[in-house]
Amino acid sequence: MRVLQLTTNAEATYVTNQVAALADRGVESDVLEVPRSGPDGRRVTDYLQFCPTVRAQDLNAYDLVHANFGLTIPAAIAQRRVPVVTSLVGSDLMGRFGGLTKQFARFCDAVIVVSAEMAELLSRDAHVIPYGIDLDEFRPIETERARGVVDWPTDGRHVLFPYHPDRPVKNYPLAERVVERAAERTPFDIELHTVSGVEYDLIPYYMNAADTLLLTSHREGSPSTIKEALACNTPVVSTPVGDVPERVGSLDVSGVGSSVEELATKLRQTLDAAEEPGGRDAIQPFGLDRMSERILSVYRQTIT
Structure with missing residues (x-):
């Protein structure tokens, strides 16, 4: 054909x-x-x-x-x-x-x-x-190794916003408010990172360097970044856009929220979680x- x-x-x-x-x-x-x-x-x-x-x-x-x-x-x-x-x-x-x-x-x-x-x-x-998504490229990598590759500190908690902050539809100001609210009630520092314009083969390292991926878009279809993060076993916190609720609905260490408070609460829960995220298994059909x-x-x- x-x-x-x-x-x-x-x-x-x-x-x-x-x-x-x-x-x-x-x-x-x-x-x-x-x-x-x-x-x-x-x-x-x-x-x-x-x-x-x-x-x-x-x-x-x-x-x-x-x-x-x-x-x-x-x-x-x-x-x-x-x-x-x-x-x-x-x-x-x-x-x-x-x-x-x-x-x-x-x-x-x-x-x-x-x-x-x-x-x-x-x-x-x-x-x-x-x-x-490419399940061979997006796979779990040891956190300390990933942070060394992307040059992030090894201590504290790291949250990844996977877009350029100037893209209006991605709603970066909401991400900032969510992280600020979550940080008010946690005993550890939370650092919010953005990533854009880097070589694609570095993206799995950013995903694995993060403790949580945060998506705050106004709208999405089926965002690949969500599936890529889950394939790396990185928890996801997101607004309920596109098919994200379907992708994370069965996972205990990920979730969606519509307000700053809901998102901040879910973010704190993922950053505190001790259990396995389970995203890798959930994303196998994709x-x-x-x-x-x-x-x-x-x-x-x-x-x-």
Whole structure:
């Protein structure tokens, strides 16, 4: 099977992981990225110009087109020679252009979303397939070793906020308030760290260096950072966004909260916990192999 993959970022981890995992199942992919005409992001004209770029491909050489992100759907459906599958990732459906994405999705032969919450936003059937993670790369590492690699102090408690603090949707000010409130009632120091723009192969070390991962986003689809942390056996405290409640609901040493007080209480509990987090076992069904198996099933249903 051969697939034309459309994306806004050919180097994004979720794209490269997906292409590699599908290749292991015999799916050959060619990746086309929406052009960028300026340094400050893409313009409407960039997406419009992507349509003839896609139509100019030898589409008879492909079994289907996979539009990875809602705003790549128009270029995918501008051709009608092969079926179209789209994957909606979160911000494309729940963000500024969500209304457009819903309309575009009606013309696709199959739709994949990363959480049940997203599926409920659509007026059509969708396959719920959360992002898979590399369970070999994201694995437990001895805490002291991990802290040495990322140059964190070995004492105190360390909380990881896994995004750039300036991204509004990630709501870093709430994370600061939560840590400040938790620190008022604990006998130990709590240090809040942010991480962004580092080499991807360092992320498992940051996950393992942290005592807890804290996510305070306004909205999410199926955040990979949550599954990555759990695969490292790092507890997670989060707002109830996307599929996070499903991922941590069965775990005693992780949880969700909607207010500063709820989140701070759960954070204190995870930092004090003596029992095993259990995240590694809970996240086993979300490896890349299982994800690619389910995507390939959608492909086969679409082309038959």
